[in-house]
Amino acid sequence: MSQSNEELMAWWxxxxxxxxxxQSPDTELRMLAKKVHRVQRAVQxxxxxxxxxxxxxxxxxxxxxxTSDHISEAYxxxxxxxxxxxxRRAVGSTVAMTxxxxxxxxxGASLAITVVGVGVVxxxxxxxxxxxxxxxxxxxxxxxxxxxxxxxxxxxxxxxCLQFIYTGMEHIGRNHxxxxxxxxxxxxxxxxxxxxxxxxALGLRVAGKSSDLLRGFAGGIGTFYNKKDNQxxxxxxxxxxxxxxxxxxxxxxxxxxxxxxxxxxxxxx
Numbered sequence: 001m002s003q004s005n006e007e008l009m010a011w012w013x014x015x016x017x018x019x020x021x022x023q024s025p026d027t028e029l030r031m032l033a034k035k036v037h038r039v040q041r042a043v044q045x046x047x048x049x050x051x052x053x054x055x056x057x058x059x060x061x062x063x064x065x066x067t068s069d070h071i072s073e074a075y076x077x078x079x080x081x082x083x084x085x086x087x088r089r090a091v092g093s094t095v096a097m098t099x100x101x102x103x104x105x106x107x108g109a110s111l112a113i114t115v116v117g118v119g120v121v122x123x124x125x126x127x128x129x130x131x132x133x134x135x136x137x138x139x140x141x142x143x144x145x146x147x148x149x150x151x152x153x154x155x156x157x158x159x160x161c162l163q164f165i166y167t168g169m170e171h172i173g174r175n176h177x178x179x180x181x182x183x184x185x186x187x188x189x190x191x192x193x194x195x196x197x198x199x200x201a202l203g204l205r206v207a208g209k210s211s212d213l214l215r216g217f218a219g220g221i222g223t224f225y226n227k228k229d230n231q232x233x234x235x236x237x238x239x240x241x242x243x244x245x246x247x248x249x250x251x252x253x254x255x256x257x258x259x260x261x262x263x264x265x266x267x268x269x
Contacts, residue, residue: 005048008044008045012161015164018164018167018168018171021034033185035172036172036190038168039168039169039193040193040269042164045161046161046162046263047266047267049158050158053155053158054256054259056150056154057151057154057252057256060147060151061252063147064147064246064248064249067144068243068245069242069246071238075238075239141221144221145218145221148214148217152211156211158207158259159207162200162259162262163204165200165266166200169193169196169200192269193266193269196265196266196269199261199262202262203258206254206255207259217244
């Protein structure tokens with residue numbers, strides 16, 4: 001991270017809340033100029049967060065989609081092989097395919113799925129592997145929980161920054177922008193920036209809904225797993241789990257697109 005970015009993060013960690021600004025003895029003109037400067041700094045921070053956090057969030061969405069696709073593909077192949085149905089039966093003297101295992105999660109690494117059995121198959125390239133054991137689609141619960149937790153934290157960082165910007169816009173809007181000419185500020189530019197308050201509000205709403213979505217999803221993850229084994233999806237829940245994960249990823253992608261649009265719009269100022 002560059003020195004300017006480090007300084008920006010240091011400012012964010014120590015910046016006073018908006019309600020503390022009213023306690024300053026500054027004149028109305030100086031106070032308004034400070035408010036504009038604070039909003040502009042927060043806009044810079046939003047751009048930084050979307051540049052850093054945004055990449056990770058997009059990767060997480062990709063991992064969710066890839067995971068759901070692989071589980072669906074494996075489920076279909078297991079079903080076609082007769083390993084999934086009313087009972088999980090063997091094909092001939094052996095089971096046609098063994099389970100799917102989500103590789104241990106490490107931040108920034110893909111949530112790779114592999115087929116585990118006598119013959120191990122690379123992620124995404126599922127083929128038949130004979131084994132004399134039961135069939136199960138396995139997926140590391142802790143890996144997904146770690147991903148969701150990281151996504152929520154980074155999304156909340158962006159949401160907090162947007163809330164700061166929106167609140168600042170409201171504070172500035174209560175004053176007469178024309179007086180900023182006294183401190184050599186481009187009043188038309190400031191007015192145009194304030195005109196984006198509606199877009200910022202929309203960004204806040206979609207981010208908040210996604211935070212709620214992730215909170216609910218995280219709380220319900222356990223319903224898809226066997227209580228005795230956090231790596232084994234419940235029989236019959238595999239396809240439903242994949243569809244749920246895909247739906248969450250789609251919602252998060254919509255949010256990501258909206259937050260990127262808001263950040264790009266603010267970046268013009």
